[in-house]
Structures are given as structure tokens and as C-alpha cells.
Amino acid sequence: MSSAAPAPEEQPPRPVRFGIMGCASIARKLARAMLLAAPACAVTAVGSRSEAKARLFAADNGLPAEARLHGSYEALLDDPGVDAVYLPLPTSLHVQWATAAAARGKHVLLEKPTALCAADLDAILAACDASGVQFMDSTMWMHHPRTAKMHELLPADVGDVRVVNSLFSFRANEDFLQNDIRVKPDLDALGALGDAGWYCIRAILWAVDYELPKNVIALPEPVKNQAGVLIACGATLYWADGKMATFHCSFLTNLTMDLTVVGTDGTLHVTDFIIPYEEKSGPFSVASKSNFAELSNGWVPQPSKHVVMTDLPQEALMVQEFCRLVQGIRDAGAKPENKWPAITRKTQVVLDAVKTSIDNGFGSVDVVS
Amino acid sequence: MSSAAPAPEEQPPRPVRFGIMGCASIARKLARAMLLAAPACAVTAVGSRSEAKARLFAADNGLPAEARLHGSYEALLDDPGVDAVYLPLPTSLHVQWATAAAARGKHVLLEKPTALCAADLDAILAACDASGVQFMDSTMWMHHPRTAKMHELLPADVGDVRVVNSLFSFRANEDFLQNDIRVKPDLDALGALGDAGWYCIRAILWAVDYELPKNVIALPEPVKNQAGVLIACGATLYWADGKMATFHCSFLTNLTMDLTVVGTDGTLHVTDFIIPYEEKSGPFSVASKSNFAELSNGWVPQPSKHVVMTDLPQEALMVQEFCRLVQGIRDAGAKPENKWPAITRKTQVVLDAVKTSIDNGFGSVDVVS
Numbered sequence: 062m063s064s065a066a067p068a069p070e071e072q073p074p075r076p077v078r079f080g081i082m083g084c085a086s087i088a089r090k091l092a093r094a095m096l097l098a099a100p101a102c103a104v105t106a107v108g109s110r111s112e113a114k115a116r117l118f119a120a121d122n123g124l125p126a127e128a129r130l131h132g133s134y135e136a137l138l139d140d141p142g143v144d145a146v147y148l149p150l151p152t153s154l155h156v157q158w159a160t161a162a163a164a165r166g167k168h169v170l171l172e173k174p175t176a177l178c179a180a181d182l183d184a185i186l187a188a189c190d191a192s193g194v195q196f197m198d199s200t201m202w203m204h205h206p207r208t209a210k211m212h213e214l215l216p217a218d219v220g221d222v223r224v225v226n227s228l229f230s231f232r233a234n235e236d237f238l239q240n241d242i243r244v245k246p247d248l249d250a251l252g253a254l255g256d257a258g259w260y261c262i263r264a265i266l267w268a269v270d271y272e273l274p275k276n277v278i279a280l281p282e283p284v285k286n287q288a289g290v291l292i293a294c295g296a297t298l299y300w301a302d303g304k305m306a307t308f309h310c311s312f313l314t315n316l317t318m319d320l321t322v323v324g325t326d327g328t329l330h331v332t333d334f335i336i337p338y339e340e341k342s343g344p345f346s347v348a349s350k351s352n353f354a355e356l357s358n359g360w361v362p363q364p365s366k367h368v369v370m371t372d373l374p375q376e377a378l379m380v381q382e383f384c385r386l387v388q389g390i391r392d393a394g395a396k397p398e399n400k401w402p403a404i405t406r407k408t409q410v411v412l413d414a415v416k417t418s419i420d421n422g423f424g425s426v427d428v429v430s
Numbered sequence: 431m432s433s434a435a436p437a438p439e440e441q442p443p444r445p446v447r448f449g450i451m452g453c454a455s456i457a458r459k460l461a462r463a464m465l466l467a468a469p470a471c472a473v474t475a476v477g478s479r480s481e482a483k484a485r486l487f488a489a490d491n492g493l494p495a496e497a498r499l500h501g502s503y504e505a506l507l508d509d510p511g512v513d514a515v516y517l518p519l520p521t522s523l524h525v526q527w528a529t530a531a532a533a534r535g536k537h538v539l540l541e542k543p544t545a546l547c548a549a550d551l552d553a554i555l556a557a558c559d560a561s562g563v564q565f566m567d568s569t570m571w572m573h574h575p576r577t578a579k580m581h582e583l584l585p586a587d588v589g590d591v592r593v594v595n596s597l598f599s600f601r602a603n604e605d606f607l608q609n610d611i612r613v614k615p616d617l618d619a620l621g622a623l624g625d626a627g628w629y630c631i632r633a634i635l636w637a638v639d640y641e642l643p644k645n646v647i648a649l650p651e652p653v654k655n656q657a658g659v660l661i662a663c664g665a666t667l668y669w670a671d672g673k674m675a676t677f678h679c680s681f682l683t684n685l686t687m688d689l690t691v692v693g694t695d696g697t698l699h700v701t702d703f704i705i706p707y708e709e710k711s712g713p714f715s716v717a718s719k720s721n722f723a724e725l726s727n728g729w730v731p732q733p734s735k736h737v738v739m740t741d742l743p744q745e746a747l748m749v750q751e752f753c754r755l756v757q758g759i760r761d762a763g764a765k766p767e768n769k770w771p772a773i774t775r776k777t778q779v780v781l782d783a784v785k786t787s788i789d790n791g792f793g794s795v796d797v798v799s
Contacts, residue, residue: 087726089725090725090726090727093725219684220684223662223680223682223683224597224599224678224680224683226595226597226676226678226688228593228595228690228692230593230692231720231722232694232695278650280666280674280676281647281668281794282668282672282674284672293592295674297649297666299650299651303651303653305649305651305664305678307595307649307676307678309593309595309674309676311592311593313592313694314592314593314692314693314694314697315588315589315692315693315694315695315696315697315717315718315719315720316697316717316720316721316722316729317690317692317697317717317720319595319690319699321597321686321688323597323599323683323684323686324683324684325601325682325683325684326601326684327684328683328684328685328686330688330701332699332715332717332733333729336722336726336727336728336729337728338728338729338732338733339728339729339732340727340728346701348684348685348686348701349684350684351600351684351685351686352685353600353685353705356458356459356462357456357459357705358459358705358709358743358745359705359706359707359708359709360685360702360705360707360708363707363708364701364707374727376727425650
């Protein structure tokens with residue numbers, strides 16, 4: 062056997078130069094994530110509707126002194142020192158600015174809900190595709206190592222998934238219910254469905270390996286505000302093989318983040334799936350092949366409790382994964398990873414169907430991919 | 431002040447003399463519970479379709495040697511040394527034998543589902559009422575001290591209940607799916623809805639202080655066996671004030687016993703509500719007034735975990751409570767406690783509405799008390 066030639070001295074990959082496009086509250090969390098995701102990532106620019114807001118954001122969030130501050134989104138997109146943008150603008154602005162970013166060759170990390178409807182998302186994805194840039198939505202929990210661990214256990218420990226339940230609610234205060242962009246028809250017109258329901262739908266799709274349901278039926282009696290924006294709603298999803306899932310999302314009840322996956326062989330419970338109770342640990346439990354004890358006075362075996370630790374928070378892991386893909390494209394001629402836009406689109410398609418069912422009086426709506 | 435006269439020497443109350451009416455598998459659990467519930471309870475007779483079966487049951491379950499063995503249910507009901515019967519017969523036989531028992535002045539502890547429909551249950555309750563005997567259904571988890579503890583916490587820690595989810599499934603084996611009375615149209619015609627759905631409906635009603643929903647809508651696509659008996663199904667329940675609840679019950683998926691109660695101020699989770707994982711301890715958790723941590727990277731406060739211990743299993747506590755009520759009636763001229771038949775009837779009424787919705791093509795069915 063010939064021995065391998067010594068590896069050439071490897072250059073560390075150059076950081077992906079991020080521009081933060083809009084100073085929404087959620088952008089603070091992402092700014093921190095980008096700093097934690099160094100050296101894969103560097104924040105090189107901030108764009109806002111005014112340079113003063115960009116300056117304040119940079120200072121408040123400890124961004125590097127050399128980060129460029131732009132007083133318009135256009136100026137940020139014109140910045141040649143920006144490889145990728147993170148876009149936390151209100152949903153109604155996504156199609157305009159995400160397509161503009163892609164058209165200038167910027168990779169796009171887009172807040173959820175990604176668009177007001179699948180047609181708008183398709184315009185964004187087509188622009189990314191045309192420019193060969195990476196697209197990813199900012200659904201952070203997908204990147205927690207707990208998520209991978211749970212998914213790994215599903216086939217053997219849960220078996221054939223038959224029933225999935227997901228709940229995401231938080232109790233918004235009066236100021237939120239009056240003024241937040243998520244209750245405004247011209248900003249985030251999908252309301253609680255887009256903001257909270259997005260996570261439930263994604264979690265359900267995740268649990269069934271992204272097989273689209275054949276139809277959805279919204280739960281009657283959703284809550285809307287005076288402007289007609291959804292404040293609480295839900296739906297049941299049906300698959301051709303008899304699987305079903307139910308979700309409920311709301312701005313009106315206590316913080317709740319449940320995902321329950323019931324299969325032929327086991328049951329997965331996680332009650333903080335979107336944001337773990339603690340940043341560095343993610344708990345969940347799995348009951349597998351559970352039986353009644355003799356005389357049905359207990360369970361054999363009992364569920365196993367798991368905790369998956371992470372040094373970096375899930376949003377920093379998301380940024381790292383996004384940067385890894387961008388580096389591959391920018392530096393090594395790789396193609397964009399299609400997995401991420403594909404699951405974004407499935408999530409949006411189901412969300413559209415739920416919205417249609419609500420608008421049509423809670424009838425069954427076929428899910429068309 | 432005059433000092434109180436010394437209390438007369440109190441006699442311990444005489445045991446309630448139980449007759450076990452039918453040797454179903456579940457009766458083994460109750461026989462043990464009755465032995466554990468001594469001295470409030472004594473098993474004085476067993477009735478079966480043959481004396482040999484009664485004898486075998488008595489021997490197998492460690493019943494007292496002096497317990498009388500009856501070769502027919504009629505003979506058991508004629509036994510003057512029996513105060514109360516426990517009746518675990520198939521549901522289709524409940525109305526006949528529970529009314530017969532009440533007519534002979536026997537107090538009735540009746541297995542669930544209590545009847546095939548509310549009209550049958552009403553016949554049973556009317557017979558108990560006419561004879562002045564206590565009625566209670568054998569829903570054991572109601573009597574675990576955990577249940578009382580959770581209920582005590584609901585007002586302050588969960589607040590106004592808005593959403594309740596309940597799941598109860600177990601994965602029946604082929605023998606069960608072919609031969610168990612719970613899949614036979616002439617025995618337990620309500621199938622999984624009567625057996626497993628009963629618990630879900632009761633739990634939902636429990637969570638809302640037994641306020642009846644205004645209407646129910648069954649989930650489409652229930653699973654039925656070839657004889658038309660429900661093997662898996664579910665429903666959504668709606669209240670006038672916007673509360674809603676969803677349940678799913680099944681013989682086809684892993685053992686799962688979830689009750690989730692989401693309110694304005696908190697969320698209750700219990701995942702073994704029907705039969706605790708371990709006989710002597712009942713866990714649950716409550717997240718109350720949960721907020722996102724700064725930057726939404728955790729929860730403040732985190733949910734509290736509770737464990738409620740019990741020396742006696744919940745089924746023995748149920749027997750003790752039943753015996754306490756019977757002793758009051760038999761020995762002290764008390765009236766039967768109306769709470770128990772009232773919640774039985776509400777459970778049955780909702781169950782009826784779900785069945786009607788399934789039979790009518792999953793339309794909305796008003797719940798009429």
C-alpha cells in the first residue's frame with residue numbers, strides 16, 4: 062500500500078459576510094447568533110430605513126465597529142462586501158426584498174412566514190434559483206441537535222407515525238395585540254397562523270418526513286381581530302394512508318410549544334420544541350413499545366427521558382449551516398442545497414391550504430404541491 | 431363555657447359487602463382494589479355464568495374463603511349479604527344488569543363505558559334513583575390524589591381554560607383486534623370510542639369543570655373494523671365561549687395517555703393520566719405565566735414538575751370513596767351523592783354526540799344535556 066500524500070496546508074474558509082436587512086426585534090437574536098457563529102460568519106453590514114437606526118442597532122448588538130451602516134435596503138443590496146442577507150422584514154415585504162437580494166447575487170436567510178402565499182414564495186425561490194444563491198428560512202429549531210436526535214429515533218422507536226399533535230401559543234399583551242406587525246393586515250396578514258402556525262405545520266411535516274397531507278380542514282371558530290387578522294386558529298391534516306395531525310396556534314394562551322408524535326411502536330413528547338426551556342439543553346421523551354403492567358397498574362417499559370446538549374444555541378447552528386452552504390457555493394462551485402427551499406415550500410403550501418379552508422368556511426381543501 | 435361531653439366510643443363502620451358480577455379481566459384489578467380498600471370494603475360474593483368460573487376467579491384473586499360463589503348473575507343479586515355490586519360486563523349488558531341490581535337495592539359501581547347511549551344510562555340512573563342506591567362509574571383516575579391536586583392548581587396556575595387536548599391509545603395485538611369484546615358489535619359496540627374515548631371525554635370535561643360543550647364535530651376518517659366497530663377516532667368539541675378541545679383514541683398506536691390543558695395563564699401537561707407510569711406516584715407539570723427569556727432564548731419561569739404520591743392505588747381509593755358513600759346511605763340515612771352520576775351522564779352525552787357525528791358524516795352535532 063502506498064501511503065497517502067501529506068495534505069496541503071488548508072486555508073480556513075473565508076467567513077460569509079452577512080448583511081442584516083432590517084432592525085426588527087428578532088434581528089437582535091440573529092445578530093448574536095452571527096457573532097457566535099464566527100468564524101464561519103461575519104456581520105459586515107446593517108441596512109435599515111435610516112442610517113441612525115442601523116447605527117443604533119449595531120451599537121446595541123455589539124456588531125464590529127467596521128460594519129457598514131446603510132440608510133436603505135437598496136444600499137445594503139448594493140454593498141459588494143455582502144455575500145448574504147438576513148431578512149426579518151414584515152412578511153408583506155418579503156417577495157419584494159428577497160427577490161431583489163437574490164437578483165443581486167445575495168444568498169437569502171429569510172424570516173418566517175416566508176411569504177403571504179405559495180405564489181409569492183415561488184417568486185422568491187425562482188429568483189434564488191436563477192441567481193444560484195442559497196435560500197433558507199429562519200426556522201431555528203430545525204438546527205438544534207435535539208431535532209436530529211429525535212428524528213433519528215423516530216423510525217425504530219416510534220414506528221409508523223399515525224397521529225401528530227402540535228400546539229404553539231403565547232399570551233400576547235395588549236400592546237402586542239394592538240400594535241405588533243403580526244396583527245396588522247398590511248404587514249403580517251397571516252397573523253397567528255403565519256407566526257405560530259408556521260412552526261406547528263413545519264413540525265408536523267418534519268414528523269412525517271415531509272410527506273404532504275392530501276387535504277386539510279381548518280378548525281371552525283378561529284379568533285380574528287377587528288381587522289380580520291387571525292389571532293388563534295387550528296386545523297386537522299389528513300394523509301392518504303390514514304395518518305392525521307392536528308395543530309392549534311394562538312396569541313391568546315400561555316406559552317406552549319408541544320409536539321406529540323404517536324406511532325405504531327412509540328410516542329415522542331417534546332414540550333419546548335421551538336425554543337428549548339434552556340439554551341444549552343433540549344429535553345424530550347420517548348415511550349417505545351409501551352405495555353400495561355400486570356393488572357394494568359403501571360407501564361412497562363416506562364418512557365425514556367433524553368436531554369441533548371448544545372454548546373451553541375440553535376440559531377447560531379442555523380447560521381453556521383447556512384454559511385457552510387454559502388461557502389461551498391462561493392468558494393468551491395457547489396450548487397445550492399435544495400433541501401431547505403423544498404421544506405420551506407411544503408410548509409407554505411400547507412399553510413396556504415389552511416388559510417383557504419378558513420376563508421372558505423372550514424371545508425376540506427386539497428393540498429396541491 | 432361548658433366542656434364537651436366525652437364522645438361515645440365510636441364503632442368503626444361496617445364494611446360494604448361487595449359482590450363482583452362477572453369475571454372479566456378488569457375485575458381482577460378491582461378485586462385487588464377491594465382487598466386493599468379494607469376495612470371499608472369486603473368482597474363477600476362473586477357471580478359468574480358458572481359457579482366454576484366464579485370459584486376459579488376467587489381462588490386466582492385471593493378472595494376470602496367465605497366469599498359466596500354464584501353460578502348466575504341473578505343468584506348474586508338475590509344474595510342478601512351483598513350491599514353493592516361491581517359490574518364489569520360487556521356494555522351491551524349494562525342496562526339490563528345495572529337496573530336489575532338497583533331494583534334489588536344494590537349500590538352500583540359500573541364499568542365504563544356505562545351504556546351504549548345516554549338513554550340506556552338514564553334507565554340505569556333512574557333505577558338507582560328509585561331505589562336510593564349510590565351509582566358510580568369505574569373511572570379510576572378520577573380518584574388519584576394527583577387528579578385533585580391538578581384540579582386545585584387549575585384556576586390560579588392555568589387560568590381561563592381555552593384549549594384541551596387528550597389522546598388515549600394502546601396498540602392492541604391481533605388477538606385483541608379479532609376477539610376482544612371491545613371490537614364486537616354485539617358486546618361493546620362503541621369500540622375504541624367507548625373504551626378509550628371515554629377517558630378522553632371525561633378528562634376534557636374535568637378540565638372545564640364539567641361544563642358541557644355546545645357542539646362536537648367528529649374527525650373524519652375514523653378507522654372501523656369489518657363489523658363496523660370503531661377502532662380509532664376523534665373529535666373536536668366547542669363551547670359557547672370559544673373554548674375548544676380535541677381528542678383522539680385508538681387501538682392501533684402505542685400506549686399514550688395525554689392530557690394537555692392550555693389556559694390564559696398556564697399549561698398543564700400529564701402524559702399518564704389514566705394509569706400512572708408507577709402505581710404509587712403521579713407526575714405532572716405546569717407551566718404558569720411563562721414568558722420568553724431576553725432574546726427569546728429560553729423560558730422564564732420554567733414549568734414546575736410535580737409528583738403526587740399515593741399509598742393506595744387509584745382503584746382502591748375509588749372503592750374506598752364508593753364505600754364511604756354507601757356506608758353513609760346504609761348506616762346513616764344519607765342520600766346518594768349526585769356528583770358521580772352527574773359526571774357520568776355528561777360523559778355519556780358527549781360520547782353520544784361524537785358517535786352521532788361519526789354516523790352522520792362528521793357534521794356538527796349539538797350537545798343536549
